Amino acid sequence: MADFKTAFLFTLQHEDSTRSGKVTVDAGGRTRFGIAEKFHPDLTEEFFTGPAEDALAEAEKIEEREYWDRMRLGEVESQNVANKLFDMGVNMGVRQASVYAQRAAHVVEDGAIGVKTLAAINAANPTAYYQALCELSAAHYRHVAAVNPAQAVNLAGWMKRAEA
Numbered sequence: 001m002a003d004f005k006t007a008f009l010f011t012l013q014h015e016d017s018t019r020s021g022k023v024t025v026d027a028g029g030r031t032r033f034g035i036a037e038k039f040h041p042d043l044t045e046e047f048f049t050g051p052a053e054d055a056l057a058e059a060e061k062i063e064e065r066e067y068w069d070r071m072r073l074g075e076v077e078s079q080n081v082a083n084k085l086f087d088m089g090v091n092m093g094v095r096q097a098s099v100y101a102q103r104a105a106h107v108v109e110d111g112a113i114g115v116k117t118l119a120a121i122n123a124a125n126p127t128a129y130y131q132a133l134c135e136l137s138a139a140h141y142r143h144v145a146a147v148n149p150a151q152a153v154n155l156a157g158w159m160k161r162a163e164a
Contacts, residue, residue: 001075002082004068008060010083011090014161021052027151033059034090063090070094071101075118078126084133091161092140100140104132137162 015034016022028036030048032055037043040062047055067089068074076082088097095111102109105120113121121129141158145151 001077002073002079004064004074004086006079007068007073007083007086008063011063011087014087014164015090019052019056021055023048026154027148035059035062039093067094071098072113072118075122077122078130080130081121081126081133084130087161087164088133088137091158092137096140100133100136104129104136134162134164 011034012019016032021032023030023032025031026036027038029038031037032048035043035047035058037048047058063086068086071085071089071094073082073086076085085097085101088100091097098111098113098117099109101113101121102111102117105117105124107117107120138159141155141162145155145158
């Protein structure tokens with residue numbers, strides 16, 4: 001079964017590969033290590049202004065609890081597939097990533113990964129399934145940029161992420 005720490009390190013390569021703790025500001029508000037203020041309003045100011053090591057440790061706890069566990073990714077057999085789904089969840093939200101996980105697995109799309117979705121993911125050819133997730137991610141990012149031109153500045157980076 002897939003390992004959280006491996007997936008976390010995969011996503012960290014997209015969020016802050018140097019682990020500098022740099023805070024960015026985008027549509028999600030202030031963001032550090034993939035944790036956006038808009039979606040985590042309970043974060044303390046210290047998360048954004050304190051030491052990078054402390055923020056990284058907090059981000060890891062949040063991402064394991066609110067993304068990895070909610071998406072049941074520890075039950076996915078392919079580490080690469082789990083990495084991709086986790087990265088999608090952190091970047092586009094658990095519900096949207098779950099819908100794409102279901103679409104790629106050809107199961108009913110309800111936005112919640114359950115037993116049937118997990119069975120379909122694990123039964124799929126991991127390479128083909130991963131490629132389908134990459135294609136769905138790319139289409140998602142193109143759509144976001146098209147409907148919200150202010151977000152188009154992020155498209156090149158998003159497309160790199162979609163292909164990873």
